[in-house]
Amino acid sequence: MTDILLVFGTDTGNTEEIAEKIQQQFSESGHIVELIDVTDCSADRISEAEACIFGIPTWDFGGIQEDWEDFKGELESAELEGKKIAMYGLGDQFGYGDFFIDAVGWLHEIIEPKKADIKGYWPITGYDFTDSRALSPCKTYFYGLAIDEDQQFEQSDARINAWVQQVLAEFKLEEAA
Numbered sequence: 001m002t003d004i005l006l007v008f009g010t011d012t013g014n015t016e017e018i019a020e021k022i023q024q025q026f027s028e029s030g031h032i033v034e035l036i037d038v039t040d041c042s043a044d045r046i047s048e049a050e051a052c053i054f055g056i057p058t059w060d061f062g063g064i065q066e067d068w069e070d071f072k073g074e075l076e077s078a079e080l081e082g083k084k085i086a087m088y089g090l091g092d093q094f095g096y097g098d099f100f101i102d103a104v105g106w107l108h109e110i111i112e113p114k115k116a117d118i119k120g121y122w123p124i125t126g127y128d129f130t131d132s133r134a135l136s137p138c139k140t141y142f143y144g145l146a147i148d149e150d151q152q153f154e155q156s157d158a159r160i161n162a163w164v165q166q167v168l169a170e171f172k173l174e175e176a177a
């Protein structure tokens, strides 16, 4: 059984709710995902996990959720080379369209130089925003799943389901019986 760790930070609970839905989807494919609030996490726990999912909301015009910001040093000291990591971000594309899920870009800027094996890139199709720090160089993908509970909550379940199937394949996790 692969040790998959989902680390989330949240101010008002949305990112934790999405974490539970992601956990449920993995569970339906026979995979156990351990959820942990970033305030309870450590560099060692991340280093020992076989695969990680990071969940982060963006606050205050491109700001980083503060528990994640406090965790930056731990993340930088974790052993990430070759580790499978996928990310998802919570944001509001109409209210903060110049900064949509920026915090995912911040995470990417930390983990990419550490040679993490980053999976779960997600197409920008279906979103309406102006700019994001979380965009790939070709600007057609986010560095992780974008979830907008403020403006497109009705699309979240379908997005989560599709993304989990994508991540299962990209993590090369076989369907467990």
Ligand SMILES: Cc1cc2nc3c(=O)[nH]c(=O)nc-3n(C[C@H](O)[C@H](O)[C@H](O)COP(=O)(O)O)c2cc1C
Pocket (backbone or CB within 6 Å): 009, 010, 011, 012, 013, 014, 015, 016, 057, 058, 059, 060, 061, 062, 063, 090, 091, 092, 093, 096, 099, 100, 101, 102, 149, 150
């Ligand atoms: C004051 C305020 C500032 C926000 N700033 C941003 C932002 O810069 N970019 C963005 O994409 N979303 C922004 N949001 C939307 C939040 O990221 C969104 O509501 C998210 O679901 C919150 O997640 P949480 O409940 O896990 O903290 C902001 C929301 C508020 C109320």
